[in-house]
Amino acid sequence: MTLSRSHSLQPRNVKFDWRHTPQPWLPDDPFTAHFINVLHLLLPEGELWFCRLYNQALPDIADENLRADVKGFVRQEAIHSRSHQVVLDQYFANSGIVTAPFTQRVRWLFTEVLGDQPFGIAPGWQWLARAWLTFRLGLIAAIEHFTCVIGRWILECKGLDDAGADPVMMDLLRWHGAEEVEHRNVAHDLFEARGGGYFYRVGLMLLTGPVLILLWWLGTHFFLRQQVPANARWRFWREWRRAARQDRLPTFSFLLASVWRYLRPGYHPQDEADTETALDYLQRSPAALRATAR
Ligand SMILES: [Fe+2]
Numbered sequence: 264m265t266l267s268r269s270h271s272l273q274p275r276n277v278k279f280d281w282r283h284t285p286q287p288w289l290p291d292d293p294f295t296a297h298f299i300n301v302l303h304l305l306l307p308e309g310e311l312w313f314c315r316l317y318n319q320a321l322p323d324i325a326d327e328n329l330r331a332d333v334k335g336f337v338r339q340e341a342i343h344s345r346s347h348q349v350v351l352d353q354y355f356a357n358s359g360i361v362t363a364p365f366t367q368r369v370r371w372l373f374t375e376v377l378g379d380q381p382f383g384i385a386p387g388w389q390w391l392a393r394a395w396l397t398f399r400l401g402l403i404a405a406i407e408h409f410t411c412v413i414g415r416w417i418l419e420c421k422g423l424d425d426a427g428a429d430p431v432m433m434d435l436l437r438w439h440g441a442e443e444v445e446h447r448n449v450a451h452d453l454f455e456a457r458g459g460g461y462f463y464r465v466g467l468m469l470l471t472g473p474v475l476i477l478l479w480w481l482g483t484h485f486f487l488r489q490q491v492p493a494n495a496r497w498r499f500w501r502e503w504r505r506a507a508r509q510d511r512l513p514t515f516s517f518l519l520a521s522v523w524r525y526l527r528p529g530y531h532p533q534d535e536a537d538t539e540t541a542l543d544y545l546q547r548s549p550a551a552l553r554a555t556a557r
């Protein structure tokens with residue numbers, strides 16, 4: 264088991280004012296805005312699911328440092344979930360964009376399919392419930408690999424600012440990305456502490472990566488269908504390449520290279536990003552500064 268190497272994780276009780284954020288929040292580039300907006304569709308339910316599972320796992324954690332990290336992780340993810348929910352309830356609701364048909368399916372995914380009793384089947388045996396929890400904690404570890412590398416990417420990205428992205432949305436994305444970098448070790452360390460080994464980790468990444476791509480494809484089209492003429496909708500890969508060339512999205516090869524690193528036996532998320540860069544942003548994030556002042 265690799266002990267957690269992260270420092271003490273503290274939640275920042277941020278609030279964002281969405282009244283002045285335009286739709287789309289990236290001028291003349293609805294594709295990129297909606298590609299990133301998929302985060303708001305998935306994270307409110309997804310990160311609450313993280314919190315529920317981590318609270319279930321907590322009594323089994325013997326290592327004091329890991330227990331403290333898991334508690335800090337839960338407090339941070341709960342605020343992430345709430346912050347993206349506010350984007351749905353205020354920003355999208357005021358923009359006239361419908362999100363419920365998608366978010367209802369996301370809720371079904373995280374509460375039914377990935378809930379404690381999938382498809383209404385009671386696990387029955389204690390060992391099965393424990394194994395199902397470990398499986399799902401391994402999925403979270405794979406997802407948290409992506410939140411870390413994308414968090415690092417958004418902290419370093421210049422293209423969105425150059426394209427005139429709304430500063431409130433950028434602050435939400437970078438505050439969240441910075442906290443993902445800050446707590447990047449926790450999910451991996453918890454999965455390993457529960458016996459998640461190398462081949463188990465590899466298998467769960469090979470499942471998680473394609474599912475995330477599918478969810479992004481579906482979510483981006485869900486938004487574009489509401490806003491963009493039909494003949495412009497179906498160029499997902501071409502538009503992604505164009506936006507990545509403009510440094511507005513990470514390239515597919517950047518994500519693929521990160522998966523390749525995840526598949527190596529010696530992988531540890533500690534090596535994927537730099538905590539100082541994240542803390543540096545959190546010390547100047549307008550929302551984090553307001554939270555500190557409160
Ligand atoms: Fe998060």
Ligand SMILES: [Fe+2]
Binds near residue numbers: 407410446
């Ligand atoms: Fe996270």
